[in-house]
Amino acid sequence: MQAPGSLPREFYARDTRLVARELLGMTLVRVEAGQRTGGTITEAEAYRGEEDLACHARAGRTRRTEVMYGPAGHAYIYFTYGMHWMLNVVAEAEGFPAAVLIRSIHPTLGVETIAARRDGQPAQHWTDGPAKLCQALNIDGRLHGIDLCTPETEIRVEYGEPVPDTEVEATPRIGLFTVPEPWKSMPWRFQVKNRIDRRK
DNA sequence: AGCACGATTAACT
DNA sequence: GTTAATCGTGCTC
Numbered sequence: 421m422q423a424p425g426s427l428p429r430e431f432y433a434r435d436t437r438l439v440a441r442e443l444l445g446m447t448l449v450r451v452e453a454g455q456r457t458g459g460t461i462t463e464a465e466a467y468r469g470e471e472d473l474a475c476h477a478r479a480g481r482t483r484r485t486e487v488m489y490g491p492a493g494h495a496y497i498y499f500t501y502g503m504h505w506m507l508n509v510v511a512e513a514e515g516f517p518a519a520v521l522i523r524s525i526h527p528t529l530g531v532e533t534i535a536a537r538r539d540g541q542p543a544q545h546w547t548d549g550p551a552k553l554c555q556a557l558n559i560d561g562r563l564h565g566i567d568l569c570t571p572e573t574e575i576r577v578e579y580g581e582p583v584p585d586t587e588v589e590a591t592p593r594i595g596l597f598t599v600p601e602p603w604k605s606m607p608w609r610f611q612v613k614n615r616i617d618r619r620k
Numbered sequence: 621a622g623c624a625c626g627a628t629t630a631a632c633t
Numbered sequence: 634g635t636t637a638a639t640c641g642t643g644c645t646c
Contacts, residue, residue, distance in 0.1 A: 465627070474627070479643065501628050502639025508627085521627055541630090551628050595627050 426576040429569045432492035436468040436511040436518040441590075441610045443509075445583040448525050449576045450557035457530030457557050459547060460580055461522060463611040465593045468511070468518035474599045474606075477517035487565050488517035495575055497554075497564040504551035505560045509568060509577070523550045523594070524611070589613050 427446065432439055441464075449458040467475035476498070477485045487496045488510055496508035496519045508519035525547045527534050534556040538546045547553040554560065559575065568576050590607040 467627070476627080476642095482643075484642065498627085499641060500626055502626090502641080504626095504628050504639095506627065523627085545630095549628070593627070598625080599627095 426569055426571075426573070426578060427493075429491065429493040432509060432511050432569075433513060434492075434511065436466040436520060437608055437610075439509070439511045440464040440466040440520045440608065441588065442582070443520060443522070443577065444588060444610055444612055445580045447528070447578040447580040448522060448553075448557070449529060449578055450559060451574050451576065452558065455530060455533060457527075457533050459525035459527040459529060461525050461577075463522075463524035463609070465521045465523060465610070466511075466518070466608040467508075467521065467593075468516075468608075470517060472606075473603045474593060474596050475517070475519075481517075485517060488519050490514060493567060493569040495563055495566050495568060497559065497561055499561060501551075505554040506550045507554055507559050507575075521550060522553065523609075524548050525553050527556070583612055587613050 443461050443464045446461050447458060448461055449456060469475060470477050470480060477488050481489055487494055490510060491514045492510050492512060494510045496510055498506055500506060506521060508521045510519050512518040527547050534546050537556050547556045563574060566575060567573060589611050591609050592605045592607055593609045596604050
């Protein structure tokens with residue numbers, strides 16, 4: 421336990437799988453001028469190392485993946501499918517490329533704003549996907565690389581209520597169609613149980 | 621310079 | 634269950 425506030429860099433500078441697991445229950449907060457939106461993290465995936473053929477760092481150090489090689493606690497934000505942004509947090513020691521994809525949150529902060537940004541969608545689907553939560557929290561490439569551990573940061577993760585092991589489920593990561601084994605089946609997706617989930 | 625594809629989503633049959 | 638939308642990235646020629 422610790423006082424409220426952003427998680428320290430040491431939290432992120434550990435094994436990526438542990439970071440993903442322990443991010444469950446923490447609170448993702450998007451800070452904008454006079455506006456706070458966010459919620460409880462309910463699903464996260466670990467991507468670690470150049471050997472992990474599901475990880476973008478499989479291509480080595482490039483302009484896109486450079487952030488993953490840097491210090492932990494920074495945002496790795498990328499664009500995919502021609503229209504979607506994804507939010508990751510860099511993990512592990514500097515020099516080792518790794519990140520945790522935030523896949524789903526339960527909205528608790530600035531719910532009205534979130535609803536407006538997800539106009540037309542039922543509450544259940546406001547932030548239940550990696551691109552959905554980025555849309556709801558107004559997160560895009562402009563925030564790529566920012567440090568989540570500084571006081572004035574625009575994205576932060578605050579200490580929440582830890583989720584016990586009995587409520588955590590570990591399964592293979594989502595959307596890895598062309599990734600070879602064993603990486604395709606590594607149980608590095610962590611999510612809170614007991615919630616209706618449309619996914620396979 | 622060109623190309624195939626993606627850590628997805630929403631709408632449709 | 635199927636599929637269009639839409640473009641940056643990394644790889645091949």
